[in-house]
Amino acid sequence: MKVIPIRGIAADVGGCDETTGEVRRLALPLARREFLRGSGILMGTIAAGSALAALAPSPVWAVELKVLSKNEGAALMKLGRTLYPHKKLPDAVYALLAKDLDADAADGKTAQMLRDGIAGLDKATGGFAKAGDARRLAAVKAIEGTPFFKAVRGKCITSLYNNDMAYKVFGYPGSAWEKGGYITRGFQDLKWLPAPPLNASPKPWLG
Numbered sequence: 001m002k003v004i005p006i007r008g009i010a011a012d013v014g015g016c017d018e019t020t021g022e023v024r025r026l027a028l029p030l031a032r033r034e035f036l037r038g039s040g041i042l043m044g045t046i047a048a049g050s051a052l053a054a055l056a057p058s059p060v061w062a063v064e065l066k067v068l069s070k071n072e073g074a075a076l077m078k079l080g081r082t083l084y085p086h087k088k089l090p091d092a093v094y095a096l097l098a099k100d101l102d103a104d105a106a107d108g109k110t111a112q113m114l115r116d117g118i119a120g121l122d123k124a125t126g127g128f129a130k131a132g133d134a135r136r137l138a139a140v141k142a143i144e145g146t147p148f149f150k151a152v153r154g155k156c157i158t159s160l161y162n163n164d165m166a167y168k169v170f171g172y173p174g175s176a177w178e179k180g181g182y183i184t185r186g187f188q189d190l191k192w193l194p195a196p197p198l199n200a201s202p203k204p205w206l207g
Contacts, residue, residue: 040070042077042098044091052090052165063095067105068114073098074129075118076152082136084156088169097159101152110151117148 042063046052053059065073077094105111118128124139125131131139143149160166167174176182183204 040065040068040073042070042073042095044095046090046092050090052092052168061092061095063099065098065102067111068098068102071129072115072118073102075121076101076114078129078131078136079121079140079152080156080160082133082140083153084160086160086169089160089166090169093160093163093165093169096163097152097156100155100159104151104155113148113151117143117146117152120148 042065044061046059046061048059063073068076073095076098077091080094080097081089101114105114120143121128121136121139124142125135128136128139140149161170166172183206
């Protein structure tokens, strides 16, 4: 079975074609499963027919963790989904959060903080990764404000949203400043409300 090692996607901020504004097909190398030899391996599939299916060269993805275990990675994925619950985002995107936190865990103190935080969530829920939504939410609310909570929530901002997969799901067309901004390419593309009268929306001054 071939898998997609998505170890580098989160750090790539140049995934959009700066000429057309379109999100390029993910250039992910294929590797056989035996080459993934980290401390833990997170694996899953991308649903056929989804927004990401056309971007990925394979429906199967994998993330290699070098410090954290598979169970710890799975718990961090669920924590990310509890903090930022997007039904349209596949698990592959939340796996990027676990991957980035695993990279931070190269520092021993950070690794211990993450493990202690995950252990606390597991104790409160009887197994955080497999607990129901309500139980997970209650456990997360109970640790709000802790260093563990802040570290994971802060990492979510970049890991979940600064990658090609999220761009595709949310319909982000890429940077616009070098093309003159959005005023002539998307600013008036509102589809879910009736068009305003012309006197309420005068033509922009373009210089």
